[in-house]
Amino acid sequence: MAGYATYDYDVLVIGAGGAGLRAAIEAAGAGVTVGLICKSLLGKAHTVMAEGGMAAAMANNDDRDSWKVHFADTMRGGQYVNNWRMAELHAKEAPDRVRELEGWGAVFDRTPDGRINQRNFGGHRYPRLAHVGDRTGLELIRTLQDHTIYLGVTVHMEHTVIELLVDANGVSGALAYDRERGRFHLFTAKAIVLATGGVGRAFKITSNSWEGTGDGHALAYRLGAELIDMEFIQFHPTGMVWPPSVKGILVTEGVRGEGGVLKNSQGRRFMFDDIPDNYKPQTASDPEEGWRYTQGDKSARRPPELLTRDHVARCINREVKAGRGSPHGGVFLDIAWIREKLGNSEEHIKRKLPSMYHQFKELADLDITKEPMEVGPTTHYIMGGIRVDGDSQMSTIPGLFAAGECASGINGANRLGGNSLSDLIVFGKRAGEYASQYARSRKPVQVDPAQVEAIMKGSLEPFERGTAGENPYKVQEDLQETMQANVGIVRLEDEMQTALTALDGYWERASRVGTLGHREYHAGWHTALDLRNLLAVSEAITRSAIERKESRGGHFREDYQEKVEAFGSVNVMVKRAADGSMQVTRIPIPPMPDALKQIIEEQKS
Amino acid sequence: MAEATFRIWRTEPGGEGGFQEYRTAVSDGMVVLDAVHRIQAEQAPDLAVRWNCKAGKCGSCSAEINGRPRLMCMTRLNQVNLNEPVTVEPMRTFPSIKDLVTDVSWNFRVKKGITKIKPRKPDFADGTFRMAQRDVDRVQEFRKCIECFLCQDVCHVLRDHNKHEEFIGPRFLVYAAQLEMNPIDTADRIPELKADKGIGYCNITKCCTKVCPEHIHITDNAIIPLKERVVSRYYDPVTRLLRLFK
Numbered sequence: 001m002a003g004y005a006t007y008d009y010d011v012l013v014i015g016a017g018g019a020g021l022r023a024a025i026e027a028a029g030a031g032v033t034v035g036l037i038c039k040s041l042l043g044k045a046h047t048v049m050a051e052g053g054m055a056a057a058m059a060n061n062d063d064r065d066s067w068k069v070h071f072a073d074t075m076r077g078g079q080y081v082n083n084w085r086m087a088e089l090h091a092k093e094a095p096d097r098v099r100e101l102e103g104w105g106a107v108f109d110r111t112p113d114g115r116i117n118q119r120n121f122g123g124h125r126y127p128r129l130a131h132v133g134d135r136t137g138l139e140l141i142r143t144l145q146d147h148t149i150y151l152g153v154t155v156h157m158e159h160t161v162i163e164l165l166v167d168a169n170g171v172s173g174a175l176a177y178d179r180e181r182g183r184f185h186l187f188t189a190k191a192i193v194l195a196t197g198g199v200g201r202a203f204k205i206t207s208n209s210w211e212g213t214g215d216g217h218a219l220a221y222r223l224g225a226e227l228i229d230m231e232f233i234q235f236h237p238t239g240m241v242w243p244p245s246v247k248g249i250l251v252t253e254g255v256r257g258e259g260g261v262l263k264n265s266q267g268r269r270f271m272f273d274d275i276p277d278n279y280k281p282q283t284a285s286d287p288e289e290g291w292r293y294t295q296g297d298k299s300a301r302r303p304p305e306l307l308t309r310d311h312v313a314r315c316i317n318r319e320v321k322a323g324r325g326s327p328h329g330g331v332f333l334d335i336a337w338i339r340e341k342l343g344n345s346e347e348h349i350k351r352k353l354p355s356m357y358h359q360f361k362e363l364a365d366l367d368i369t370k371e372p373m374e375v376g377p378t379t380h381y382i383m384g385g386i387r388v389d390g391d392s393q394m395s396t397i398p399g400l401f402a403a404g405e406c407a408s409g410i411n412g413a414n415r416l417g418g419n420s421l422s423d424l425i426v427f428g429k430r431a432g433e434y435a436s437q438y439a440r441s442r443k444p445v446q447v448d449p450a451q452v453e454a455i456m457k458g459s460l461e462p463f464e465r466g467t468a469g470e471n472p473y474k475v476q477e478d479l480q481e482t483m484q485a486n487v488g489i490v491r492l493e494d495e496m497q498t499a500l501t502a503l504d505g506y507w508e509r510a511s512r513v514g515t516l517g518h519r520e521y522h523a524g525w526h527t528a529l530d531l532r533n534l535l536a537v538s539e540a541i542t543r544s545a546i547e548r549k550e551s552r553g554g555h556f557r558e559d560y561q562e563k564v565e566a567f568g569s570v571n572v573m574v575k576r577a578a579d580g581s582m583q584v585t586r587i588p589i590p591p592m593p594d595a596l597k598q599i600i601e602e603q604k605s
Numbered sequence: 606m607a608e609a610t611f612r613i614w615r616t617e618p619g620g621e622g623g624f625q626e627y628r629t630a631v632s633d634g635m636v637v638l639d640a641v642h643r644i645q646a647e648q649a650p651d652l653a654v655r656w657n658c659k660a661g662k663c664g665s666c667s668a669e670i671n672g673r674p675r676l677m678c679m680t681r682l683n684q685v686n687l688n689e690p691v692t693v694e695p696m697r698t699f700p701s702i703k704d705l706v707t708d709v710s711w712n713f714r715v716k717k718g719i720t721k722i723k724p725r726k727p728d729f730a731d732g733t734f735r736m737a738q739r740d741v742d743r744v745q746e747f748r749k750c751i752e753c754f755l756c757q758d759v760c761h762v763l764r765d766h767n768k769h770e771e772f773i774g775p776r777f778l779v780y781a782a783q784l785e786m787n788p789i790d791t792a793d794r795i796p797e798l799k800a801d802k803g804i805g806y807c808n809i810t811k812c813c814t815k816v817c818p819e820h821i822h823i824t825d826n827a828i829i830p831l832k833e834r835v836v837s838r839y840y841d842p843v844t845r846l847l848r849l850f851k
Contacts, residue, residue: 045657102724107748180703211657358661472650516651521706
């Protein structure tokens with residue numbers, strides 16, 4: 001049997017996107033030893049893909065903004081099933097988290113008076129997104145990365161965690177393999193922060209890279225942690241639809257923030273046809289007012305293209321299904337039209353949206369300053385995840401913390417664009433802080449060598465089966481097809497039951513996948529090991545979606561199209577039962593303090 | 606569906622390597638990385654390739670395609686001649702790990718050796734700074750870097766002369782430049798750039814600029830201004846004379 005290398009840290013952070021890096025920085029600053037594990041090279045995590053910006057009520061561009069407005073916007077966007085404590089902390093702390101980045105080297109776009117420039121985004125009442133062109137995620141990850149490397153954090157790049165370990169007192173470590181050699185590594189740790197991102201790879205059309213296989217969700221679930229809100233998935237309204245090989249790649253909401261409009265094949269701005277009642281007071285009454293809003297006119301209201309993502313995605317879906325779509329099955333997103341308004345529109349677009357210009361030019365042979373893009377919904381983000389305490393980010397397993405996309409609560413039923421990057425730094429910091437506190441008082445950790453042996457043995461089984469086993473890529477592909485077709489943007493009980501039956505079959509096939517060759521940098525083997533995580537999250541998504549018999553935010557049921565009041569006060573929770581099956585229950589949302597209720601009421605007008 | 610041939614560099618454990626040919630189906634709009642993935646899924650599950658975003662934003666899938674340093678995800682098949690086999694090989698400046706994957710850890714070590722940002726005191730009590738957009742335009746150009754290391758791959762000081770211990774390469778001259786030109790930074794990196802970072806080795810052949818997928822003007826905007834700062838500090842005759850009398 002293969003051996004393993006061992007490491008010991010006070011705090012182990014799994015995942016090196018924005019949340020993981022920010023947690024590592026905080027823990028290192030608290031004086032504990034910190035290990036950081038990432039599946040890819042440092043600085044490549046999915047955070048780099050974030051484009052539009054990070055939301056923080058700094059009020060640089062509009063002094064009417066404040067944490068209260070941001071809080072109310074976040075709750076409205078989340079359809080009030082958010083963890084209100086997280087929404088409150090996030091709105092209050094985001095400005096400081098953004099400001100401190102400047103001292104670490106971040107260089108944001110500026111206002112005319114030299115402050116951090118903030119842009120408009122869907123669901124945010126005032127211009128609130130600190131940004132750098134349309135590559136804000138890259139700026140964030142590079143800033144955090146370049147700050148971390150000087151802090152004595154040990155980084156284990158291209159390592160993937162297979163399983164978390166517990167002792168009598170709580171989480172105690174993690175077993176991982178490295179991609180380079182395929183060897184095993186045992187990490188013991190007094191506290192662990194999961195910051196593993198999302199689950200996009202459970203679907204066929206996604207903006208996520210290969211890394212988004214729900215590892216953190218599944219690792220925590222297998223330990224018995226509670227997952228909530230797994231039915232709430234954000235289908236970003238604008239992904240590329242052509243060419244096929246880039247289907248799903250994100251087209252930033254910033255395009256719409258800068259004046260881009262959505263049209264169907266008849267040239268109609270269909271978003272004006274369907275504006276939800278609770279957003280009517282804040283939405284432009286005609287295209288002219290919408291344009292003025294995007295250009296910073298404070299008296300104007302936002303165009304309907306900037307309604308929440310769940311709504312825009314469904315409207316696009318409806319146009320396509322009604323036969324009013326674009327040639328490749330999307331709709332048209334037009335920013336080129338602003339030439340009617342601006343003399344130097346080409347330069348303007350290239351400066352405001354450089355990477356979108358680049359992306360379409362290189363991948364689709366299309367010049368966005370001259371022609372409309374074709375876009376359609378893509379699986380982008382999961383609001384659901386590991387249930388955590390709002391203040392400390394600790395899960396229901398002692399010593400196990402979670403931050404960023406793999407944690408749940410801040411976003412409720414739908415996330416506002418721009419709230420993700422700020423979530424990463426606000427709650428990454430908190431997770432790092434509380435994890436290091438916890439680590440200081442934690443009893444020495446214990447690991448059961450027999451358990452480690454068993455995990456290693458199980459992980460190597462695909463090699464024993466060789467080509468006699470199932471092709472792991474094929475199982476993954478079939479799973480993605482099933483989820484895309486049956487648990488996607490519009491859901492039906494029957495289809496989801498079909499998906500559950502299919503998932504049973506994939507569990508069985510996944511148990512006999514095989515691959516040939518050596519363990520060094522072997523993608524087939526990695527895919528085989530990822531399958532259990534993808535299957536666990538797919539099942540959690542499907543069962544939660546069946547349980548919520550209403551439509552709310554990112555969860556839309558064709559068979560229950562309205563919101564149901566009773567579901568407005570619960571989260572759907574899944575947990576592993578003693579017999580290994582998945583248990584689904586509804587848990588009540590704690591009552592909101594009056595002060596916060598009042599803020600929401602005040603902001604309703 | 607049309608087919609094309611790809612000659613992909615494969616290695617054995619131990620490091621021996623050679624090209625292996627694969628035929629695979631190709632379709633409209635495909636990029637080289639798609640073809641590599643299709644081969645991986647259908648013919649060679651153990652084929653090693655690094656990638657993440659597939660949109661030219663993360664800088665993971667750097668390789669040499671028909672001998673040219675490129676991102677595989679941003680090289681469309683209609684940009685290469687499919688009537689002949691398309692060669693795909695790893696970046697040659699870095700040690701091989703397996704197949705198309707190289708050991709780029711040297712880059713991460715080099716970065717740690719560069720003096721970090723040392724911000725001035727914030728301009729206001731709330732911890733904020735004021736900077737004009739025109740003063741950060743240049744810095745933002747450098748911060749577009751996605752760390753694909755193609756510039757390092759093509760730099761002859763590293764590739765042909767192996768000066769990894771004496772020269773940090775274009776990527777980290779850009780990194781140093783964005784720190785030096787950051788309006789709030791107060792550190793001085795000119796002495797280290799002259800000494801152990803080896804800026805003098807660069808003889809501005811601009812190969813790095815040509816391969817940069819982010820179109821950063823590496824040589825003109827980053828390296829040459831830094832060289833000028835080194836020159837005016839250490840070699841300007843008037844300054845040297847003045848220093849004698851200090």
